[in-house]
Each structure stands twice: as C-alpha cells, then as structure tokens.
Amino acid sequence: GSSFQCYPRNCSSESTIANGMTNLTGGQFSVNQTINYTCHDGYHDVVSGRVSIVKCGVNGEPSRLTPSCVDIDECASRSHTCPEQASCSNTIGSYNCTCQTVAEGSTGGESMCNCKDNSNYLCLPPAVCTDNRCQCPSGGDYAYSQDTKACIVISHFPDVE
Numbered sequence: 772g773s774s775f776q777c778y779p780r781n782c783s784s785e786s787t788i789a790n791g792m793t794n795l796t797g798g799q800f801s802v803n804q805t806i807n808y809t810c811h812d813g814y815h816d817v818v819s820g821r822v823s824i825v826k827c828g829v830n831g832e833p834s835r836l837t838p839s840c841v842d843i844d845e846c847a848s849r850s851h852t853c854p855e856q857a858s859c860s861n862t863i864g865s866y867n868c869t870c871q872t873v874a875e876g877s878t879g880g881e882s883m884c885n886c887k888d889n890s891n892y893l894c895l896p897p898a899v900c901t902d903n904r905c906q907c908p909s910g911g912d913y914a915y916s917q918d919t920k921a922c923i924v925i926s927h928f929p930d931v932e
Contacts, residue, residue, distance in 0.1 A: 780831030790840035791813040791862070800827050810840035813864035817841060898922045 781799045781916060784806065791810040800806055808823040816823050816838040823838035844853040845866040846859035853859045853868035860867050897908050898921060907913035907922035916923045 780827075780829070782825075782831055782833045784825060784833050785837040788840060790842075791838070802827050802829050802831070808838045808840075811864065812837070813843055813845075814840040815843050843895060867868035 776928040780802055782804075783798055784795060784800065784804075784849070786795050786798045788808055791808055791814065792794065793806060793808045800836065805826045807817070808825065810821050815821050818835070819838065825837075826834040828834060842861070842863050843850070844861045845883070846861045851859045851866050851868070853866075857868040859868065866867050898915060899906060899908075907915050912925045913922040914925050915921075
C-alpha cells in the first residue's frame with residue numbers, strides 16, 4: 772500500500788493595501804476564514820464600497836481579488852457638504868470648498884459668510900467666520916460693521932455728566 776496524505780489548502784491575499792487596512796497578517800488565510808479590508812476615509816473599493824469581505828473557498832481560492840481603495844470624488848458624487856454659494860474641488864482622499872467672491876441670493880454682510888472651516892475671506896480680517904457669521908475677536912474693542920464687512924475699533928469717551 773501506498774499512503775495518501777492530505778494537506779489543508781490556504782488562500783493567499785495581500786496583507787497590505789494602498790489607502791486602506793486589513794486584518795490579514797502574513798498573506799495566508801484558511802478555508803472558510805474571512806478577512807476584512809477597510810478603505811480609509813475618502814476612499815472606496817468600486818466593487819464593494821468602503822469595507823470588503825474576502826472568504827477563502829474550499830478550493831483554496833479567495834472569493835474575490837484583493838480590493839483596491841480608490842479616491843472618492845465627493846464633488847462629482849455630490850457627497851460633499853459645501854454650501855450652495857461655494858464651489859467644490861476634489862482632492863486625494865477629501866475635497867475643498869471655496870467661497871464665490873459674491874454670495875448670490877444672500878443679503879447683508881453676516882449671511883454672506885457661510886463657508887465652512889477657515890474659508891473666511893468674505894469677512895475682512897481680523898473678523899473671522901464663526902457659526903456662519905462674521906465675528907470680531909473677543910476681548911478687543913471691536914464691533915462688526917455690516918457696511919464695511921470689517922471690524923471697526925470702538926472709541927471710548929469719558930462719561931459726560
């Protein structure tokens with residue numbers, strides 16, 4: 772007699788992926804075992820989205836090829852959060868909002884300041900855009916002028932009796 776010996780089959784897959792991560796170490800995983808690939812924020816796999824699950828089949832073949840995490844174009848997919856008056860420009864892994872020089876349809880200086888984060892050039896320094904309003908630095912002798920869209924210095928006069 773001849774003797775046969777059985778060896779378990781393993782699947783091979785990438786232990787690292789660009790713009791993402793996986794729970795696979797060593798590049799091998801066993802039959803019926805599943806591994807997860809997760810794309811970083813701003814990236815997705817075109818087949819399965821942000822999270823991909825790969826299972827090792829009984830034939831030793833993974834259920835799919837290693838996922839590929841590619842940049843999401845938030846501007847084209849309209850998944851950005853730019854205000855209406857701002858234009859969206861895609862960047863690798865994210866996007867930027869840029870205020871238009873004139874915020875069409877808005878009235879008054881404060882309502883023109885409606886760009887998120889530090890895109891505050893609709894407010895003249897030292898005023899900054901906070902909570903969608905042009906505001907002057909606290910602790911100073913400033914007041915915000917709707918007319919000039921800037922902080923003006925408040926003059927102090929002694930009380931006259």
